[in-house]
Amino acid sequence: METIVISPQAATEQKSEAEQVQISGSKAVLEALVNEGVDVIFGYPGGAIMPIYDALYDYQSQLKHILVRHEQGGIHAGQGYARSSGKVGVVFATSGPGATNLVTGLADALIDSTPLVCITGQVFAHLLGTDAFQEVDVINITTPITKWNYQVTDANEIPHVLAKAFHIAKTGRPGPVLIDITKNAQIQKFDYKGYTKCNHIRSYRPKPNVRPEYITAAAKLINEAKKPFVIFGQGIILGKAEKEFKAFIEKGGLPAAWTILGLSALETEHPLNVGMLGMHGNYGPNVLTNECDVLIAVGMRFDDRVTGRLDKYAKQAKIIHLDIDPAEIDKNVKTTVPVWGDCKETLPLITALIDEKQHPNWLNEFYSHSEKEFSACIQAELNPVSGELKMGEVIQVMNEITGGNAIIVTDVGQHQMVACRYTKFNQSKSNITSGGAGTMGFALPAAIGAKYGAPDREVIAIIGDGGFQMTLQELGTIMQSHVDIKILILNNRFLGMVRQWQQLFHDKRYSFVDIESPDYVQLAKAYKIPGKQISLRSELKSSLTEMLHHKGAYLLDVMVEKEDNVFPMVPAGSSVSEIRLK
């Protein structure tokens, strides 16, 4: 038998070397975040994530942790951060109810392609499947609403799993990733070999190869078009392709309309920006969708709120669809030319091949429809002279003060549609809203996150009285962390969008839409946030100015017309050309 003799000195040397590289799983998690350039974490501690929080105590100088008041608030804040900064939002939650509170935010982030890495604690690995205290099968609950999820049961996995998580969350079509870490893995000491970023997973292909034949085919269709029409979505913002997009439409003289997630990718006052698509979009873009000859969809997914009735959607047009996600091609609308790939790469390739052109007559059709819409609905909404305050005019006055430079975070409902329709935007990543999921309660926490994502910019949360009451506990976060955001409540004392539908389609049978509010100014005061309630037109401008000039958080509760409706409207199940002006 061979005997190995180790000198006492060497043995201690080995031991100290080993001690140097042995770290806990929790520390490895935080090391990963530091290496990925994370600066803010939104989270809430609890039993199963305590080892990570314990390690976080020593990382406070590198990682800022914002203590939210509810995990849903945490994840929406993460989303707001990701949307305003273009970086990955990071969220911590504990096991069980902590993790299930993330569900709405995960679903929201998946459908709105928001990059997130959520880290949840989990019970000890040996307790999995035993109905242990605060044990919930988080992986299976979140499988349909995450781009990827993984349960870590051994600390050795942590560095490469987190590297994978960040890679998956931010590349290709971004999305939320959830990593569930059992408590034993958080505590376990292991040999840490440093952190290496992930840039390749063999089964994962973030973007499809660009196919030259489709680039040529798309350019040919655009060059032959008499009435080309561009519709664009968040793909431009996610792909950081705003410049490339502008060069494309300017060279071809192509009128362009946006989905609500594409909003702010092209400045509002650009002459080729013809407005908003969809159910409460502008008149021209909706009607002319069914008159264009070539429809060029860029980084958007033909949501049913955009297309209305599919069998009557742009049937006359040839369709070019640029998307990074092959599963979006032909999903809802059959494409003539599918341009797979990242629009940051594909747009310049197409731009190079298209003719420099203007389509003045065609563009004028948009302008004349816009005039028609202005006199039918916009004029009365933006410039009323009597009666109660209108939501539109509040936005209009806000535009005058911000000059279109603020980040606007909206909730869901009438105020959201009005804000998207009328807010002026000068720069990208400025409109943050829950589009695909339509999550009420999104705006307040998302605005908190948006401020951390873009600390130098003004952030205004525009919220209805219904949605505000869903997540108003986050006023506590604003108070404690001194988050400088402005809260603008458009208060119509109704669940306005549902009421509008009940009025139009259910014979005014107002079933449970009459919602009472607390005194929001008093409420804010309890959280040490100054505020004011107004209902008069004469107070509007001065109050908005006061709010926007105030240093620190401020709440303005604006009482608006109780039964105002958002028009135009494409009723559900109707074609976009059947858009109603009243």
Add this chain to the structure above:
Amino acid sequence: MKKEFTITVYTENQVGLLNRIAIIFSRRKINIDSMNTSPSEVESVHRFTIVITETEDVVIKICRQIEKQVEVLKAYFNTNEELVWQELALYKVPTEVIAEKVLVERLLRQYGARAVVIRKDYIVFEVTGQREETDKLLEVLEPIGLIEFVRSARVAIIKASDGFHSKLKEFEADQPGDQVVENEFLNHKGEVFTM
């Protein structure tokens, strides 16, 4: 028009992936007629064979959504005409029935059955074939005396799969999948891997 499609999926060997794939069907309320999953010939790569009855349009969308999953290497779909496929069925019958009735013996020969276990009290036969073939023997045995029956999921070979194996070996290398994984052009299914 709805018809039978076989979806073949190559994946990483990962806990939870079965669920991730299954929910793509259940989300659209599509019933899975048959599903087989087993290791492929390449270490760490698994192969799913899933049979559903749907329209081609829906099947294309489902395949793209499957392929979109991070741990899925590739998904294909084929009609029955494009496949060679088999199912395995086991029939347990009392030995006395077989001994007494020559008819049964003849039937078993006719359906190419093979005895897997022969005991004093029962015999287990095995038949490999398509659904109709295994069904026919079942119909015949049932009135005579059947103790237990089980059928496997479908396994299928794609007729036009030239180069399949060698491409799959490339996955093993764990190299950047730039040219290897083509997750578009699912509709050009004739020339898998070499679009």
